[in-house]
Amino acid sequence: ETGVTQSPTHLIKTRGQQVTLRCSSQSGHNTVSWYQQALGQGPQFIFQYYREEENGRGNFPPRFSGLQFPNYSSELNVNALELDDSALYLCASSGKGFSGVFTDTQYFGPGTRLTVL
Amino acid sequence: DQQVKQNSPSLSVQEGRISILNCDYTNSMFDYFLWYKKYPAEGPTFLISISSIKDKNEDGRFTVFLNKSAKHLSLHIVPSQPGDSAVYFCAATPRWDSNYQLIWGAGTKLIIKP
Numbered sequence: 546e547t548g549v550t551q552s553p554t555h556l557i558k559t560r561g562q563q564v565t566l567r568c569s570s571q572s573g574h575n576t577v578s579w580y581q582q583a584l585g586q587g588p589q590f591i592f593q594y595y596r597e598e599e600n601g602r603g604n605f606p607p608r609f610s611g612l613q614f615p616n617y618s619s620e621l622n623v624n625a626l627e628l629d630d631s632a633l634y635l636c637a638s639s640g641k642g643f644s645g646v647f648t649d650t651q652y653f654g655p656g657t658r659l660t661v662l
Numbered sequence: 663d664q665q666v667k668q669n670s671p672s673l674s675v676q677e678g679r680i681s682i683l684n685c686d687y688t689n690s691m692f693d694y695f696l697w698y699k700k701y702p703a704e705g706p707t708f709l710i711s712i713s714s715i716k717d718k719n720e721d722g723r724f725t726v727f728l729n730k731s732a733k734h735l736s737l738h739i740v741p742s743q744p745g746d747s748a749v750y751f752c753a754a755t756p757r758w759d760s761n762y763q764l765i766w767g768a769g770t771k772l773i774i775k776p
Contacts, residue, residue: 578764635706637705650696651708651764654705655704
């Protein structure tokens, strides 16, 4: 059973550019959540995808968008990068039963460190 | 507005002694609480959780206590070991929320001294 993987590990971009981060969920998990962790802070919820649809969103602007694919892997896209977008981006996968209630803990990948210059 | 607060940025404890990490929350809708541990260059790893219907949950050396009236929880590690040195995050969620969004504290860096 493979864990959650994320790519790339590190990324450097300049203001105004666009970035795509990728996440492969743990085997058997159908839900992916994305978090942004700024230095010295706890992770902040960006959004979640369940069965290829957005299933909840935190307080992030529309330039943060995502996708989930049929194999439950996911992408986070950020347009018009700003300096404050520099952070560790974490992906977490979990299971969700047919009742819609979570039955599983969120398992995290190692994150992608994004630096915006 | 921080709904989950970990007021101690760091904590240093002698190996073999008890480590106590604290967490306070403000949202009375939270009914499920989790502790995660994070090593450098790794993602957070789930440690232990507690539902609001309980006031204590144990798993080996780790025990979480919940005081709902005070909106306070704590994680006890006994005995502390060098491998416990990490950043510990407290997180909370209203589990009825279908997206199970976790609200996190800022973390406490635990250093176990040999």
